[in-house]
Amino acid sequence: MSANLPFHEFSVAAILDGYRAKTLSPVDLAQWCADAYAAAEPHVHAWECFDADRLMEAAKAAAARLAQGGAPRSLEAIPVGVKDIFNTADFPTQMGSPLWRGFTPGNDARVLYDMKRHGALVPGKTVTAEFAVHALGKTLNPHSVLANPGTSSSGSAVAVAAGMVPVALGTQTAGSIVRPASFCGVWGCKPSFGLVPRTGTLKTTDSLDTVGYFVAHAGDLQAVFDAIRVHGRDYPISHAALTDLARQSAPSGRPWRIAVVRPAAVWGQAVGYARDALDAWCARVGKDARFDLVEVELPAEVNDAHALHSTIYDRALAYYFQEEYKRAELISPVMNQLIVSGQSITSAQYEQALDLQVVAARAMDAFFSGFDAIVTLSTGSSAPPREQVEVPDSALIWTLTHLASVSAPAFTSPEGMPFGVQLVARRYNDPLLFRLVGELVERQFLPAGCNPVAGL
DSSP states (O other), X not given: OOSOOHHHHOOHHHHHHHHHHTSOOHHXXXXXXXXXXXXXXXXXXXXXXXXXXXXXXXXXXXXXXXXTTOOOOTTTTOBEEEETTBOOSSSOOOTTOGGGTTOOOSSOOHHHHHHHHTTOBOOEEEOOOGGGSSOOOSOOOTTOTXXXXXXXXXXXXXXXXXXXXXXXXXXXXXXTTHHHHHHHTOEEEEOOTXXXXXXXXXXXXXXXXXXXXXXXXXXXXHHHHHHHSOOSTTSHHHHHHHTOHHHXXXXXXXXXXXXXXXXXXXXXXXOHHHHXXXXXXXXXXXXXXXXXXXXXXXXXXXXXXXXXXXXXXXXXXXXXXXXXXXXXXXXXXXXXXXXXHHHTSOHHHHHHHHHHHHHHHHHHHHHTTSOSEEEEESSSSSOOBTTSOOOOOSHHHHHHTTOEEEEEEEEEOTTSOEEEEEEEEOTTOHHHHHHHHHHHHHTTSSOSBOOOOOOO
């Protein structure tokens, strides 16, 4: 498989420029996508279903619109991989489970509807872990087929990493965007909780489920975010934050204030090369006067984040999947175990955990009064072997506290496998986070694109 497929070379912004200059057409993109699928899919199994003919017909319609003088929309004819927990009008939504095989909802999830309004095309559905939980599916890591691709949103991450699409939708309830982004060497974004509508999307946990995405180029983070987030005064809290220039503008007259955190719950389990990589990166960035990096401890309110998350997560799974559990023989062992665990959690324990989640989220909001962003590892190692449990990471802390986070493909293990650095911002400060990423890319502390696949 080529390491230089077109979607690794061309950002969404560059594609739109190509439309304007008439050096590219939507039909070109559809053909690239189909060719990349044919070359890579037999090796990585990222897709649950893929329809090249449907994609080409939609691309021809987009080309005709542009030929008639239509202006390119922000995602004009961009092929987008869609994790198979989002409703799709044109494809089944099976959620990685034999219990839902062949289910066709007949509508699009709100996030997908919004992407289509901005011109996006859907070639098919990407593989998800069963009910977006933990059981590994058929998808293989393109950097090493023996390595873990990151469960849950792995199909979407792999579709981007292998150059089959430039953008793919995912979700995160613990670390299901950050982890596959890190393991597969692509950019992954978990927006602030509540900014992306979840209508028409599988629900697992009300206070944790977050819709996000993967891209091949850092410069595309903002464009996808703008296409899928809620807009306007009907969402007064987020609208006020997102339109507040004091919150969203890059600092002027002072450096970026970045907190370097090594969460006690996970840092000791990170492998040596990963810890060394973060330390070396921070030392290098810290020499630039534009960035003020300070090592700090997280608030005490998040010290028990992993246990708190487990209580909320397991109890919610037991509630939402009680009907599926009646056919436990068709559910994976790990899902059965989580449901059984959740059944033992009382309503009082669950409600207390939700209250403590609010306390933790408020503590992190106060934490950001002194900082523009946090930097830490995305994962405690590169992708482990498929049969090995991943090293615990900090991603669920930011999910639990509703923060914005981005995993950047910054590092390579001694074996040549990618893993990421994670940048985290205050809730609703997503645009500020993208501006920080942009400066880090501009100053060559982060790559503009994703970690190329060397071969299979």
